[in-house]
Amino acid sequence: xxxxxxxxxxxxLAIRYRRGSLQLLDQRKLPYESIYSDIKDxxxxxxxxxxxxxxxxxxxxxxxxxxxxxxxxxxxxxSGAGLEAVAFLKNxxxxxxxxxxTAVNLAEAATNLLNICQxxxxxxxxxxxxxxxxxxxAEKMLAADVASNKAIGAYGAEALLQAKPASGNGMRVxxxxxxxxxxxxxxxxxxxxxxxxxxxxxxETAICTETRPYNQGSRLTAFELxxxxxxxxxxxxxxxxxxxxxxxxxxxxxxxxRIAANGDTANKIGTYSLALSAxxxxxxxxVASPLTTIDTATKSGKExxxxxxxxxxxxxxxxxxxxxxxxxxVGVWNPAFDVTPARxxxxxxxxxxxxxxxxxxxxxDIPSFIARSKDERSPSLKTDSKSSGLQVSKEGDLxxxxxxxxxxxxxxxxxxxxxxxxxxxxxxxDWSVKEVGDGNLNFVYILExxxxxxxxxxxxxxxxxxxxxxxxxxxxxFFETTVLREHRRLAPNHVxxxxxxxxPMALTVMEYLAPPHIILRKGLIAGTVYPLLAQHMAEYxxxxxxxxxxxxxxxxxxxxxxARFCGNIEMCRLTEQVIFTExxxxxxxxxxxxxxxxxxxQALREDAIIKLxxxxxxxxxxxxxxxxxxxxxxxxxxMVTQESTKCIDPEFxxxxxxxxxxxxxxxxxxxxxxxxxxxxxxxxxxxxYQLWLLKTMGDxxxxxxxxxxxxxxxxxxxxxxxxxxxxxxxxxxxxxQKTYLSELFQDxxxxxxxxxxxxxxxxxxxxxxxxxxxxEKKVACERRAxxxxxxxxxERSKYSDIRQVCxxxxxxx
Numbered sequence: 164x165x166x167x168x169x170x171x172x173x174x175x176l177a178i179r180y181r182r183g184s185l186q187l188l189d190q191r192k193l194p195y196e197s198i199y200s201d202i203k204d205x206x207x208x209x210x211x212x213x214x215x216x217x218x219x220x221x222x223x224x225x226x227x228x229x230x231x232x233x234x235x236x237x238x239x240x241x242s243g244a245g246l247e248a249v250a251f252l253k254n255x256x257x258x259x260x261x262x263x264x265t266a267v268n269l270a271e272a273a274t275n276l277l278n279i280c281q282x283x284x285x286x287x288x289x290x291x292x293x294x295x296x297x298x299x300x301a302e303k304m305l306a307a308d309v310a311s312n313k314a315i316g317a318y319g320a321e322a323l324l325q326a327k328p329a330s331g332n333g334m335r336v337x338x339x340x341x342x343x344x345x346x347x348x349x350x351x352x353x354x355x356x357x358x359x360x361x362x363x364x365x366x367e368t369a370i371c372t373e374t375r376p377y378n379q380g381s382r383l384t385a386f387e388l389x390x391x392x393x394x395x396x397x398x399x400x401x402x403x404x405x406x407x408x409x410x411x412x413x414x415x416x417x418x419x420x421r422i423a424a425n426g427d428t429a430n431k432i433g434t435y436s437l438a439l440s441a442x443x444x445x446x447x448x449x450v451a452s453p454l455t456t457i458d459t460a461t462k463s464g465k466e467x468x469x470x471x472x473x474x475x476x477x478x479x480x481x482x483x484x485x486x487x488x489x490x491x492x493v494g495v496w497n498p499a500f501d502v503t504p505a506r507x508x509x510x511x512x513x514x515x516x517x518x519x520x521x522x523x524x525x526x527x528d529i530p531s532f533i534a535r536s537k538d539e540r541s542p543s544l545k546t547d548s549k550s551s552g553l554q555v556s557k558e559g560d561l562x563x564x565x566x567x568x569x570x571x572x573x574x575x576x577x578x579x580x581x582x583x584x585x586x587x588x589x590x591x592x593d594w595s596v597k598e599v600g601d602g603n604l605n606f607v608y609i610l611e612x613x614x615x616x617x618x619x620x621x622x623x624x625x626x627x628x629x630x631x632x633x634x635x636x637x638x639x640x641f642f643e644t645t646v647l648r649e650h651r652r653l654a655p656n657h658v659x660x661x662x663x664x665x666x667p668m669a670l671t672v673m674e675y676l677a678p679p680h681i682i683l684r685k686g687l688i689a690g691t692v693y694p695l696l697a698q699h700m701a702e703y704x705x706x707x708x709x710x711x712x713x714x715x716x717x718x719x720x721x722x723x724x725x726a727r728f729c730g731n732i733e734m735c736r737l738t739e740q741v742i743f744t745e746x747x748x749x750x751x752x753x754x755x756x757x758x759x760x761x762x763x764x765q766a767l768r769e770d771a772i773i774k775l776x777x778x779x780x781x782x783x784x785x786x787x788x789x790x791x792x793x794x795x796x797x798x799x800x801x802m803v804t805q806e807s808t809k810c811i812d813p814e815f816x817x818x819x820x821x822x823x824x825x826x827x828x829x830x831x832x833x834x835x836x837x838x839x840x841x842x843x844x845x846x847x848x849x850x851x852y853q854l855w856l857l858k859t860m861g862d863x864x865x866x867x868x869x870x871x872x873x874x875x876x877x878x879x880x881x882x883x884x885x886x887x888x889x890x891x892x893x894x895x896x897x898x899x900q901k902t903y904l905s906e907l908f909q910d911x912x913x914x915x916x917x918x919x920x921x922x923x924x925x926x927x928x929x930x931x932x933x934x935x936x937x938x939e940k941k942v943a944c945e946r947r948a949x950x951x952x953x954x955x956x957x958e959r960s961k962y963s964d965i966r967q968v969c970x971x972x973x974x975x976x
Contacts, residue, residue, distance in 0.1 A: 175344045175390050177222050178229070180305060182298065183236040185229045187217045190345055190379075191484065194386040202226070204234035205255045212262040212269075215377070219346020220420045220456055221308055224268035227259040228276060228301040235298060241291035245284030248293035252280055264468055268420075268455050276300055310563035311453045311514040312350035317561060317666030319356030319451050319512040320363060323414045325582075325663070326447040326509060333367035334360060334413045337403060340374045340431035341383035342418035342451065353418045353451040354387065356512065359666075361393050363645065364727045369395040370412065372403055374431060376497065377472075377482040400433050404440035415441045416512070419452040426505030426518070426527030427464030432498055438507040450503075451512040459530050464502035472497045515564070516665070519581050535579040562637050562667055568621055570596045573608050576670075577619070583663055583672060588614025604635065604814070609675055616677065617662055622669040622814070636733040639814040640669035645727075646816035647673065649791060650707045657703040659802075659809050676802045676809055683808075684798040684930055687835040688842060690852045697859045699808035700801075700828060701866035708821045709874045711791035713884040721882075725788045725818045734794070734815045735785075742921045743781035747774055752926040759942040763949055764924045776956045780913045788818040796827040797918070797929075798835065822910025825867065830915030830952075832860050833972055834922060834931050837948040841935030857969045864911075864965040868904050875900060905963070912959040912968065919952035951975040 179186040179199060186199040191214070200216055202208050208230025211217050217226045234255070241248075256273040263269055276297060283296045323334060336357055340346075343354030350358060360366040369388055374380035381397055388395035398406060406412055415437055421429040428434070428450050441448040461467060474495035476483035489495075506525035511518040515536040518527050568576060574591045577583045587594050589612050600607035600620075608619045622640040625633055644664045651658035659674035686693065713721055745752055747768055755764050767773060793800070794815030802809045836856040839849040879896060880887030890896050922929045923945050932948070935941035951972060962968050 175387060176349060177217060177219075177345045177347070178225060178305070180229050180232075180302075182302070183233060185226070185233045187211050187226055188345065189216045190218060190383055191215060191482075193345075193382050202230045202233060204237070205231045205259055209259055209262045212259070218379070219341065220268040220418070221312075221347040221352065221453060222345070223263055224272040224455070225304050225308055225347075227256075227262070227269055228272055228304055231255050231259065232298050232301040235294050238294065241289075241294050243290040245288045245290055245293045248290035249277070249280050249284045252293070252297060253277055264470060268453070271455050271458075272304065307563075308347055308453075309349045310561070311455075312347050312352060312355045313359075313561040314514040314564065314667045315352050315451050315453065315512055316350060316355035316359035318514075318517055319353075319416060319449065320359035320365065321664045321666065322449060322510055322512055322517045323356065323360065323416065323447065324365060326449075327413050333365045335368045335370060335411060336360065336366065337370040337372070337406070337412045337415045337437070338384065339372045339380065339415075339417045339434055339437055341379040341387070343384060343387040345383050345387060346418065351387075352453070352512075353416045353449075354384065356416050356449075356451050357388075357393065358391070361391075362727070364723055367394065369393055370403075370406065371395060371397055372400045372433065372437075373397060374433065375400055376476045379431070400436075403437055404444075407440050407444040407446050412441075412444075412446050414447045414449065416449045416451050419450050419456050419511075420500055421461070421467055422450065422452060422457045422511065422529070423461040423463050423467060423505075424457075424459045424529050425463050426508055426511060426520075426529060427467070428503045428505070428508065428511075429464065429467045429469065429500045430503065432501050435501040435503045435507075438503045442507045447509040448507060449510050449512055450508055453514045454533060454536065457513075457529055457533070459533065464504065467500075467502055469501070470499045472499045516579060521581055532579065535575070562624075562669065564667055565624070565637060565669060567606065567623060568608075568619075568668075568670075570598060570608065573610065573619055576668075577610065580663065583617070586615045586617055586662065587612025604639075611675075616675040617672050618659075618675045620671045620673070635737075637669035638730065639734050640664075640671055641666055642728065642731040642734070642816050643812070643814035644671045646791065646793065646813040647671075647811075649711070650703075650793070650810070650813065653710050654703045654706045654810075657699055657808055657810055659811060676807075676811075679804045680802045680807065680809070681804070682799055683801040683803045684831075684835070686803055687798060687856075688838070688931055688934060690839075690842070690847065690849060692852070692855055693803050693805060693808070693859075695806060696803060696808060697862035698866055700863055701870050703808070703810055704796075704825055704828070705867050705870035705874060707793070708790040708824065709871055709878075711818075712789055712821070712882065714875055714882045715878055716882050718883045721788075721818075724791065728791070728817045731815075731817050735817050735819075738794070738815060739781060739785065741925050741927065742917055743777055743784065746921050746925045747777060753924055754926065754928075755924045756938075756942050756945060759938075760924070760945060760949075763946060767920070767924060767949070767953070770953070772957055773953060776913065777917060780910075780917055783820045783910065784823060787820040789820050790818065792817060792819050792821070792824045793827075794819070794824070796824045798828075798831040798931075799929075801828075820910050820914075822907050822912075823914045825864075825907070825911040826914025826916075827918050829860055829863065829911060830918035831929070832856055832863075833915060833951070834919055834929055834948055836860075836972060837944050837951070837975075838929075838931035838935065840947075841932070841937065841940040841944045853973075857973060860972075861965045861969050864908070868908075871904070872900055908963075908965075909959055912955055912962060916952040916956035916959070919948055920956070923949045923952075947975055 177188045185202040187202055189198045189200050192198055202211060208227050212223050256277055260270050260273050279300045280293045280297050283293050338353050343351035357369045371380045371384040385397050417430055417434050419428045419430050438448050473483055474497055477495050477497050478489035479485055479487050505527055518529060518532045520527055573596050574594060578591050587610060594610055594612045597609045599609055605623060606621045610617055610619060622637050624637055625635050644661055647658060647661050659676060661673045663672035709715055793810060793813040794817055800812040802811060836853055839853050843849040885899055890899055932945055
C-alpha cells in the first residue's frame with residue numbers, strides 16, 4: 164500500500180502507471196484514507212475491479228488493460244511464437260472481462276487489444292512483437308481517455324448551456340454516482356461536464372447524490388468536488404426529486420456503464436428514478452460517456468445483463484464494510500445498475516459530439532451517429548502533420564480530433580448535428596455551402612437551406628494569412644464564443660446569436676447576417692452612409708463596457724471573469740506583438756509601401772517620444788483589467804445595413820482598458836476618412852462623405868459618453884469601484900464621472916493612433932487604403948494617416964473634446 168502524496172493542489176488520479184508498475188487508488192477507503200494499491204498482474208487487477216478498489220466504466224477498462232501490461236512486462240525476456248502469445252493474452256483478457264460483466268468498455272477494450280495482437284501474429288511475428296504491440300496499445304488507452312474526457316466535458320457544457328442557458332450565477336447541475344477523475348484516467352465524463360462548466364464560469368453549484376448503497380456520491384464525487392474547489396452540495400438520493408420540484412436543478416448529467424443501440428442506458432442504480440423525476444419536471448437529462456461505452460450489438464436495454472451485488476452492501480453499513488443494520492433473515496435485492504429508457508434522455512454526450520433524437524422519435528439512432536463519426540475521422544480527412552510541418556494537436560489534448568473542414572466536410576458535419584440540420588431544413592442535397600472568409604485567421608462558411616441559414620466559423624491552428632509557420636491557439640474559438648454570448652446578453656440588438664459551439668473542433672455556428680448586411684469597411688469604401696451607425700456603436704460599447712466593469716460588478720465577480728479570460732493569453736500576446744512592438748522596430752512581419760514610405764517607417768522607429776507613449780499604452784493594455792473587450796473592434800468586425808449594426812469576430816476578447824475598444828473603432832473611422840481622397844473621382848470628390856465620417860466620429864463619442872453616464876447614474880453603487888456610501892453627493896459623483904470619462908477619452912485617442920500606425924507599417928493593412936488604385940494617391944493617404952496618428956499619439960493630452968480631434972484630422976496633411 165502506498166499513501167496518497169501531496170495536498171489539495173495535487174492532481175487527483177485513480178490510476179498511476181509507468182511501464183512495469185501500476186497503482187490504483189483504493190476508492191473503498193475514501194474519503195478517510197488515500198491509499199494506492201500495487202497491481203502486479205491480471206489476478207490482482209481482477210480482484211481490484213471486482214472488489215471496487217477501482218470503479219467507473221472507463222477506469223475499469225484501463226485498469227484491466229494496464230494490469231495485464233504489468234504482467235506482460237514481467238515476462239521479459241519474451242520467447243515463443245506469436246500465436247502462443249495471443250492465446251495467453253486472450254485467456255487473461257477473458258478472465259479480466261468476467262470481473263465486471265455489465266461494463267461494456269472493459270469488453271470492448273479487451274476485444275480491441277486482442278485484435279491488435281492477432282494482426283501482429285497473423286503476419287508471422289514472434290511473441291516479442293505481439294507482447295510489444297500489446298504494451299503500446301494498452302498504454303495508448305490511458306492517453307486517449309484523457310482526450311476523450313476533455314472532449315466530453317466541452318461538448319457537454321455546450322449542450323447544457325444550449326438546453327438551459329445559465330442564469331447570472333450559473334447553472335445548477337445534478338449528477339449521480341461518481342464519474343470524475345476517480346472513475347476515469349483523469350478529468351471525468353459527467354463530472355467532466357461539470358468541470359468544464361466551472362472552468363467557463365457557468366456553474367453555480369454541482370449537486371451530487373449520495374448514491375446508495377455504496378455511497379460513491381458522498382464518498383467519491385463530494386471528495387473530488389471539494390478537492391477541486393468546485394461549489395457543491397450533497398443530497399440524499401430520495402431528496403433529488405423534491406429538489407427538482409422546487410426548481411433548484413437546471414440539468415441532470417450522469418455517466419453510463421453500457422448504452423444500447425437505441426439509447427437505453429445502464430448506469431448506477433437510482434439513475435432511472437432521477438430520469439423519471441427530471442422528465443416529469445421538465446429538467447434536461449443527459450448521459451455523458453465515450454463512444455466506447457455504446458454497445459451497438461445490444462439493441463435495447465432489455466438485453467443488458469444487470470449485475471447483482473452482495474446482499475451485505477444493504478444489510479451492513481458503509482456499503483457492506485461496517486456493522487449490520489438490517490434484521491437477520493430479510494431478503495435482499497441489490498442490483499448494481501438500472502436501465503433508463505431512451506425516451507427519458509435528452510441527449511447522449513460523447514467524445515465525438517452530442518447524440519440527439521431525430522424528429523419526434525423516442526429513441527436514438529446511435530449506429531448512424533457512429534457511422535458519421537467514423538467517416539469524419541477517416542485517415543483521408545486528417546491533416547498529415549509530418550508532411551505539412553503542422554502539429555494540429557498534442558496527444559491527450561482537448562483538440563486531439565481537430566481537423567480543418569472544407570466545403571464538403573462542412574455539410575457532413577452539419578448532418579451529424581440534427582439541431583443544425585433542422586435550422587437549414589431539407590437534406591444536405593438542398594444546402595448551399597460557401598467559404599467567405601477573407602480575414603487573417605479563420606475559415607468562415609455560409610450555409611443556406613430551404614428553412615434557414617447560418618454561418619459556421621472554424622479557427623485554424625495557425626495564422627491563415629501567414630501559414631503554418633505562425634502557429635495559433637485553437638482556444639481562441641472558445642473565448643470568441645464566450646464573448647459573443649456575453650455581449651449579446653448585454654447588447655442583444657448588436658451581436659449575432661450563437662446557435663452551436665464545438666470546443667474540440669474550435670467551431671462556432673451563429674446567426675447569418677444576410678444581405679443587405681455588409682462588412683462596414685466595404686460600405687465605407689463604397690461611400691455608403693449609415694445614419695444609425697454612431698448610435699448603435701455607442702449603445703454596444705457603453706453597454707458591454709459598463710456592465711463588465713467594476714462600476715457594475717463586485718470585485719469577486721469581475722476577478723473571477725478576469726481569471727477566466729487570462730486563458731486567452733496567446734491572442735493578447737499577438738496584439739502586444741503586432742500593435743505595440745513590431746511597428747517600432749525592424750521586424751520581418753512589417754511591411755509598408757516601399758520605397759515610398761521607407762523614410763517614414765525609419766523615422767517612426769527612431770522617434771523616442773512615440774516609443775514612450777506606446778510603452779504607456781502597452782502597459783495599460785497588459786495591466787488594466789477594466790472591462791470585457793471585443794478586442795479587435797475595427798470596421799471589418801462590424802456588419803451593417805441602414806437599420807442594423809452587429810459586431811462580430813471577438814476572438815481577441817479579454818479584460819482590458821475600455822479605451823482599446825473605443826479607440827479601435829474611432830481609429831478605423833479615421834483611416835476611412837483619410838482614404839476617401841484615394842477613392843475620390845471627378846464625379847464624386849467624397850468631401851461630403853468625409854464630413855459624414857467626421858460627424859459619425861463625433862457623435863459616436865458623444866453618444867457613448869452620454870449612454871455610459873446614464874447607465875452609471877442608474878446603477879450607482881452596484882459595483883465595488885465607487886460605493887455610494889463614500890461618493891454620497893451628486894457633486895462628488897459628477898466629479899468622479901468627469902474624471903473617469905476624461906481618462907477614458909485620452910486612452911481612446913492613444914489606442915486609435917496605435918491602431919492607425921500598425922495598419923500603415925505593420926503586418927496587417929486595411930482594405931480602405933490597399934484598394935486605392937492610384938499608387939501616388941495611396942502613398943499620400945498612407946503618409947497623411949501615419950503623420951496624423953503620430954501627432955495624435957504625442958499630443959492627445961491637449962484635446963478635451965472629440966470635435967477638436969475631428970477638426971485636427973480635417974486639417975491634417
